Amino acid sequence: MVPTIATSTGPVLVVGSGLLGASIGLGLRHLGVDVHVRDSSPTTEAVAQDIGAGRSVRAARAAHEEVPEPALVVVAAPPDVVAELVVEALAEHTDAVVLDIASVKGPILDAVRAAGADLTRYVGTHPMAGREKSGPVAARGELFTSMPWVICPGPETGARAVAAAKNLAVDLGATITVMEPVEHDETVALISHLPQVMSSLLASRLQETPPHHLSLAGQGLRDTTRIAGSDPGLWVQILSANARPVVASLHEVREDIDRLIATLENPEASGARLDIAQLMAEGNAGQARIPGKHGGAPRAFATLTVAVDDTPGQIARLLTEIGEIGVNLEDMRLEHSPGQPVGLVTASVEPSRHAELVDELQQRGWKVVQ
Amino acid sequence: MVPTIATSTGPVLVVGSGLLGASIGLGLRHLGVDVHVRDSSPTTEAVAQDIGAGRSVRAARAAHEEVPEPALVVVAAPPDVVAELVVEALAEHTDAVVLDIASVKGPILDAVRAAGADLTRYVGTHPMAGREKSGPVAARGELFTSMPWVICPGPETGARAVAAAKNLAVDLGATITVMEPVEHDETVALISHLPQVMSSLLASRLQETPPHHLSLAGQGLRDTTRIAGSDPGLWVQILSANARPVVASLHEVREDIDRLIATLENPEASGARLDIAQLMAEGNAGQARIPGKHGGAPRAFATLTVAVDDTPGQIARLLTEIGEIGVNLEDMRLEHSPGQPVGLVTASVEPSRHAELVDELQQRGWKVVQ
Numbered sequence: 150m151v152p153t154i155a156t157s158t159g160p161v162l163v164v165g166s167g168l169l170g171a172s173i174g175l176g177l178r179h180l181g182v183d184v185h186v187r188d189s190s191p192t193t194e195a196v197a198q199d200i201g202a203g204r205s206v207r208a209a210r211a212a213h214e215e216v217p218e219p220a221l222v223v224v225a226a227p228p229d230v231v232a233e234l235v236v237e238a239l240a241e242h243t244d245a246v247v248l249d250i251a252s253v254k255g256p257i258l259d260a261v262r263a264a265g266a267d268l269t270r271y272v273g274t275h276p277m278a279g280r281e282k283s284g285p286v287a288a289r290g291e292l293f294t295s296m297p298w299v300i301c302p303g304p305e306t307g308a309r310a311v312a313a314a315k316n317l318a319v320d321l322g323a324t325i326t327v328m329e330p331v332e333h334d335e336t337v338a339l340i341s342h343l344p345q346v347m348s349s350l351l352a353s354r355l356q357e358t359p360p361h362h363l364s365l366a367g368q369g370l371r372d373t374t375r376i377a378g379s380d381p382g383l384w385v386q387i388l389s390a391n392a393r394p395v396v397a398s399l400h401e402v403r404e405d406i407d408r409l410i411a412t413l414e415n416p417e418a419s420g421a422r423l424d425i426a427q428l429m430a431e432g433n434a435g436q437a438r439i440p441g442k443h444g445g446a447p448r449a450f451a452t453l454t455v456a457v458d459d460t461p462g463q464i465a466r467l468l469t470e471i472g473e474i475g476v477n478l479e480d481m482r483l484e485h486s487p488g489q490p491v492g493l494v495t496a497s498v499e500p501s502r503h504a505e506l507v508d509e510l511q512q513r514g515w516k517v518v519q
Numbered sequence: 520m521v522p523t524i525a526t527s528t529g530p531v532l533v534v535g536s537g538l539l540g541a542s543i544g545l546g547l548r549h550l551g552v553d554v555h556v557r558d559s560s561p562t563t564e565a566v567a568q569d570i571g572a573g574r575s576v577r578a579a580r581a582a583h584e585e586v587p588e589p590a591l592v593v594v595a596a597p598p599d600v601v602a603e604l605v606v607e608a609l610a611e612h613t614d615a616v617v618l619d620i621a622s623v624k625g626p627i628l629d630a631v632r633a634a635g636a637d638l639t640r641y642v643g644t645h646p647m648a649g650r651e652k653s654g655p656v657a658a659r660g661e662l663f664t665s666m667p668w669v670i671c672p673g674p675e676t677g678a679r680a681v682a683a684a685k686n687l688a689v690d691l692g693a694t695i696t697v698m699e700p701v702e703h704d705e706t707v708a709l710i711s712h713l714p715q716v717m718s719s720l721l722a723s724r725l726q727e728t729p730p731h732h733l734s735l736a737g738q739g740l741r742d743t744t745r746i747a748g749s750d751p752g753l754w755v756q757i758l759s760a761n762a763r764p765v766v767a768s769l770h771e772v773r774e775d776i777d778r779l780i781a782t783l784e785n786p787e788a789s790g791a792r793l794d795i796a797q798l799m800a801e802g803n804a805g806q807a808r809i810p811g812k813h814g815g816a817p818r819a820f821a822t823l824t825v826a827v828d829d830t831p832g833q834i835a836r837l838l839t840e841i842g843e844i845g846v847n848l849e850d851m852r853l854e855h856s857p858g859q860p861v862g863l864v865t866a867s868v869e870p871s872r873h874a875e876l877v878d879e880l881q882q883r884g885w886k887v888v889q
Binding site: 348398 | 647659661662664665667669696702706707709710711713714715716717718719720721722723724725726728730731732733734735736737739740741742743744745746747748749751752754755758759760762765766768769770771772773775776777779780783784786787791792795796798799800801802803804805806807808809810826832834835836837838839840841842843848850851852863886887888
């Protein structure tokens with residue numbers, strides 16, 4: 150959890166005070182660190198100060214306050230201006246560590262190096278956190294709690310810069326992973342950028358679908374298309390910055406689609422069924438490798454589904470009783486119920502407790518539907 | 520909800536007593552309908568009887584009981600034998616309505632017609648329900664509660680057959696939709712079969728990914744790949760039976776992938792950013808059309824995320840307090856927390872109640888992280 154004393158050394162200057170920058174400022178201010186915020190938009194900067202993310206540099210200067218020389222500069226601006234702001238910060242604050250938090254790392258390091266900046270004091274990082282809203286009003290000091298924060302030192306990065314990045318991540322309650330910039334970019338291409346593209350391509354097929362067809366949509370369609378609702382503006386920047394590894398994965402997907410189209414165009418041919426089975430089994434194998442809760446090894450939980458009335462307190466009562474029975478919930482979801490005011494709660498539990506839990510819930514009058 | 524008096528007319532014969540057949544038998548038995556079950560596997564048939572899904576035809580014959588002539592035959596066998604079993608049932612039970620519940624409808628109707636069977640007494644249906652487990656042991660009479668059940672009469676289907684199918688769906692608590700077989704198959708190709716293929720193709724990319732890369736996986740990857748864990752054997756039958764409309768959708772996806780690859784291979788070119796933005800926006804537009812809870816119009820809910828300790832009762836206590844505050848939960852999920860024993864509960868609520876709920880929860884000491 151978040152420590153109550155900061156290990157980060159202030160003063161800290163946050164450049165770019167949108168959702169992530171303001172959240173970092175808020176989290177550090179809660180720990181008593183001296184934070185100033187700056188943004189290209191005076192309004193955004195003022196709002197960030199108002200919510201407690203740090204002192205506005207503009208306001209401080211207008212009040213003739215001295216703005217302290219920062220020990221750490223956090224560049225939290227949109228991806229397409231990050232490299233330029235990092236170079237500026239390294240030149241302006243000649244003793245400070247400068248880090249950025251953009252979601253693609255290699256191209257930024259290359260651009261900072263090409264500008265001839267002091268790379269020993271620079272380190273790229275990527276906190277894997279966010280939310281659907283943007284702007285400082287949506288900021289929360291605890292946005293990074295329990296989320297991975299990847300630290301990507303380049304060959305020139307000094308130990309002081311790495312330590313400053315680690316301290317920041319720890320202060321904000323995140324889990325640290327260290328990775329080279331290129332390895333980071335290939336990883337996020339696969340686990341974040343490709344899923345985004347596949348979800349968007351799938352969802353775009355639904356643009357002309359009649360509503361009474363879409364009303365048959367189940368949880369599978371909802372799950373696979375949820376992230377297709379993401380902000381196009383942000384994703385243009387991410388995908389163009391990380392184009393090379395995304396394209397490599399897209400070529401692999403296209404080969405599989407070609408193979409599947411060829412098979413399905415002649416589904417009665419000898420070997421066709423085996424080809425489809427192989428393709429599905431490869432999906433099984435990949436899916437099974439995604440780690441379970443708490444980053445532990447993937448494991449199978451037993452699930453049960455209970456139908457509950459859609460009124461306040463019903464789900465709480467169910468979970469209270471599961472707690473009374475003494476079974477820990479490993480995962481749960483509330484499923485949509487097309488056309489009826491009934492919720493279906495699907496709970497994942499230890500397989501060894503599953504039968505007992507089903508019995509107990511049924512005895513207590515719950516409608517266990519699956 | 521499920522009525523307490525059946526509108527279905529017995530006796531009913533269920534042919535194929537796996538998960539779905541046994542669940543139908545169980546549901547009808549709860550309503551007092553006379554049900555017999557038959558399966559190509561004597562063991563499966565015996566288990567279906569043991570769990571209360573109906574009287575085993577084999578057991579009845581061995582005991583020299585008279586097996587009553589059915590008014591309704593439900594064919595609930597694997598897709599690749601359904602048409603043959605429907606034709607047999609129409610020939611053997613010359614006054615019965617015969618329906619099947621396979622997930623693809625056009626090819627079965629074509630095969631039954633080609634066999635010269637009495638199509639006035641046949642109707643294809645598709646209950647959109649299932650679970651991860653298979654076999655009669657996993658059966659539940661309430662499996663169909665609140666789920667869509669599509670009824671697909673062909674041009675020759677008589678009114679008595681349609682009425683029997685509707686009565687069955689209503690008796691089992693499902694929501695009825697009527698659609699022509701071809702329209703049904705095109706719909707499920709888009710909302711069920713294509714999502715399955717896209718999820719499998721995405722997940723298959725993870726087969727060689729190092730575990731420390733996968734440990735950075737977020738909810739987006741988990742959501743988009745969840746259904747990639749489905750049974751290959753079943754999907755071989757579904758995809759080969761519904762190949763034509765699935766291929767049509769796959770061609771569209773391939774065109775989009777080609778367009779995206781061309782754009783990302785030269786991401787600095789004029790117009791490249793606009794192309795990517797267009798593709799993402801099309802995904803936004805499709806995703807926004809998926810109906811919300813209860814099959815109503817899509818609508819935006821406000822979300823908030825609370826960090827809770829991963830101990831029994833914590834989530835229940837949170838939901839109890841949300842109930843006390845008087846806010847109805849529209850959706851919720853428990854997010855995984857890589858590397859830390861903390862759960863993140865994300866709740867969707869009416870936007871008008873969001874600010875109040877966040878305030879109240881914080882006052883009560885909950886850690887609202889987003």
